[in-house]
């Protein structure tokens with residue numbers, strides 16, 4: 490696969506604080522890329538630097554192998570879909586979509602017939618045929634999202650940046666638009682770089698997932714690799730499916746405030762030692778149940794459960810205040826019943842833990 494975009498040690502600071510701290514990555518052409526990171530990790534800054542709305546302090550950005558330094562945003566061939574859609578409320582759907590073409594500095598489309606055809610093609614692409622004359626104030630959130638996308642795609646960008654494109658939609662629509670966006674991208678055949686704070690959205694949508702942690706790329710890998718093998722404890726934390734403990738490794742034991750966990754697993758190099766166990770790798774047993782040599786246990790007081798149909802998530806208070814989460818898959822079974830404030834053993838296999846440090 491050929492590379493569409495490459496960033497080399499891109500740094501961008503605001504008032505001395507780095508928002509992007511030597512960002513390095515390459516993106517393949519014709520792919521859906523998800524960029525996951527918590528609020529404040531630098532996602533929007535990264536998109537703005539790629540689009541040319543912000544100048545990096547240092548480093549370089551190559552687009553199809555050519556440096557973008559000094560190239561105006563309009564001339565980069567990179568489209569941008571803003572978080573709040575940024576549509577013109579006084580213009581119709583078709584006028585919003587056509588706007589991008591009419592106002593191009595280079596090669597504006599002034600022939601109204603050509604313009605109308607291009608707008609029609611784009612509305613068909615995003616599934617909005619027949620909505621040409623509607624006011625953008627009189628369509629749904631999902632439809633506004635499509636108008637914003639069509640307005641970007643009509644300029645035939647060679648890559649599209651989307652800043653939390655589903656963030657403004659309600660939950661039902663958000664999950665439907667996931668597959669819509671993927672399908673639209675496949676039809677136009679260019680790379681989409683989709684920024685999100687939602688781990689499930691990133692894992693579901695990305696052919697490749699980049700994880701941004703405090704202005705640095707902590708991991709760039711396929712969804713299943715990020716999920717099963719997070720590169721750092723911070724990445725494991727963003728995924729919302731690991732119990733994480735700080736502490737230190739002493740010989741073959743991880744020692745932390747929550748307890749001592751004997752190790753039988755390889756360690757990942759990391760500056761901060763941490764121990765991670767996935768919610769769904771833990772079983773809940775009576776305190777008196779016996780333990781096999783390949784298992785680790787701690788004890789916790791049951792707080793509450795959340796039933797979600799296919800699974801039930803249970804929360805336990807550990808000594809020292811840490812809340813520990815267990816996900817039990819149900820497959821036809823009724824959810825187990827635990828007694829509030831009762832103490833249980835929480836058990837997992839040594840080899841299922843991830844150890845950093």
Ligand code: ADP
Pocket residue numbers: 503507508526527528529530531532533534535
């Ligand atoms: P995200 O989109 O992941 O939430 P941002 O890229 O918006 O993160 O912000 C990253 C960091 O840079 C934050 O600490 C933010 O406060 C800071 N920052 C972003 N834009 C500006 C700006 N224009 N001026 C000053 N600080 C900024």
Ligand code: MG
Pocket residue numbers: 532533534
């Ligand atoms: Mg942002």
